[in-house]
Structure formats: structure tokens, C-alpha cells
Amino acid sequence: MTKRLIASALLAWMLGFALFMLALPEPADPQRRTDGIVVPTGAAGRTARGLDLLEQGRARRMLVTGTAPGVTRADLARVAGHAATIACCVDLGAEAVDTRSNAEETAAWVRARGYRSIRLVTSNWHARRAALELGPALGEGVTVIVDGVPAQPTLTQAFNEYNKLLLRRVVLWGEKWR
Numbered sequence: 001m002t003k004r005l006i007a008s009a010l011l012a013w014m015l016g017f018a019l020f021m022l023a024l025p026e027p028a029d030p031q032r033r034t035d036g037i038v039v040p041t042g043a044a045g046r047t048a049r050g051l052d053l054l055e056q057g058r059a060r061r062m063l064v065t066g067t068a069p070g071v072t073r074a075d076l077a078r079v080a081g082h083a084a085t086i087a088c089c090v091d092l093g094a095e096a097v098d099t100r101s102n103a104e105e106t107a108a109w110v111r112a113r114g115y116r117s118i119r120l121v122t123s124n125w126h127a128r129r130a131a132l133e134l135g136p137a138l139g140e141g142v143t144v145i146v147d148g149v150p151a152q153p154t155l156t157q158a159f160n161e162y163n164k165l166l167l168r169r170v171v172l173w174g175e176k177w178r
Contacts, residue, residue, distance in 0.1 A: 013166075020162050024124035025148030030058070034145055035115035037062040040102045040130060043123040045149045050121045051082045053147075054089055059119060061089050065105045066096040099126070099164075103133035110142055117143040124148030125158055129165045136172065 030053065037059040039050040047064060054062045064076065071092060077083040091109065096102040110118060122130045127148040134144055153161065 016166070017159070017162050020128075020165070021125075021158060025127040025146045026124065027149065028119060028145045028147040030056070032058065032119070032145060034059050034117040034119045034143070036060060036110065036113065036118045037121055038106045038109075038118050039064050039121045040096070040099070040126075041066040041068075042126065043149070043151050045151065046121055046123065047076070047080050049147070049149050050119075051080060051085055051090075053119065053121070055082065055085050061091060061113070063091045063093055063106060063109045065093040065102045065109075066098075067092045067094050069094045099130055099133050102130065103137035106134060107137035107139075110138060116141065117145065119145045119147050121147045121149060123151040123153070125151060125153040125161050129161060129168060132165065132168055132172070 027049070037050045037053055039046045039062060041047075041064060050062050050064070053059065067076075071094065073086045073090060073092065076090065076092065077086045080086070093102075093105040093109065096105040106118070120127065120130055120134065127146050131144055131146050138144070
């Protein structure tokens with residue numbers, strides 16, 4: 001009985017992981033407009049995509065959440081280009097240190113501006129968990145458009161992200177029943 005239960009759980013985990021990898025979020029409709037764009041720091045391509053969308057007029061402002069303390073707009077412009085766009089329309093959040101605190105920092109930014117919609121620009125393999133964290137932090141009334149930046153995670157990154165997603169879902173489910 002115990003062996004069957006363990007085998008069933010392992011099979012469910014493996015099938016879930018396969019589905020997780022086969023159905024990674026894709027880039028959102030580039031024509032879709034939102035009030036703001038949120039880019040958690042991390043993997044390559046996120047900031048560039050956010051800045052391109054901002055320059056195309058797809059949002060009013062952009063938050064780069066989780067920047068290292070002391071990073072300035074000028075620093076970002078030196079690395080990413082887009083100096084004029086960064087100077088006028090990009091906010092840097094240095095309070096976040098992980099995905100959960102990225103969500104909290106984002107929620108404060110959204111509330112302060114009265115935004116009703118945001119585009120979450122993050123790596124496709126990270127997008128589900130980032131969006132999962134944003135839901136409770138934002139509460140009702142804010143639409144989140146997930147914009148998955150195509151990336152090639154290592155197998156270890158993918159396993160870790162999948163397990164973090166599962167664990168966070170269990171925690172959030174448990175909090176509902178308290």
C-alpha cells in the first residue's frame with residue numbers, strides 16, 4: 001500500500017512537471033495596454049522586454065522590483081540603454097529580495113498609483129509563481145497580464161521552480177482554510 005502511494009505521488013509529480021514545462025507562459029499580446037509594467041530582476045531579457053513595451057506606449061510606467069540597494073536609473077540606463085524612457089517612466093524598487101517580497105513591493109506601487117491593470121514581465125519558467133504571489137498581494141480589482149519572456153532554464157532551475165510553485169500553492173491553500 002505504501003509503495004503504491006509513493007509511486008502514485010511520484011508519477012503525479014512527474015506528470016505535473018512535464019505539464020509545467022510543456023505549457024510555459026508565452027509573451028502576452030504586444031498590443032495589449034495596461035496601466036503599468038512590472039519586471040522582477042533576475043534572468044536576461046526581462047528588463048529589455050519591459051522597456052520595449054513601455055516605449056511602444058503599452059503602459060504609463062514601469063517598476064523594476066528587487067533591484068540591488070544603491071542602483072540608480074543612470075546605472076540601469078548604462079546597462080540597458082533607453083535612457084530617456086528610464087529617466088521619465090521607470091521606478092526602481094529596492095525593498096524586495098525574493099518573489100514574495102517582489103509581489104508586496106509591486107502591490108504597494110500599484111496601490112500608490114491607483115492602477116487597475118499591470119503586465120508582469122518575467123521569465124516564462126518563473127511567471128506562474130510570480131503571478132501566484134501577486135494575486136494575494138494585490139487583492140481584488142487589479143488585472144494581471146502575464147508576459148512570459150522565453151528562456152531556457154537549466155533542469156535544476158526548472159525543478160526548483162516547479163517545487164517552489166507546488167509548495168507555495170499548498171501554503172496559500174492552507175491559509176484559505178485558517
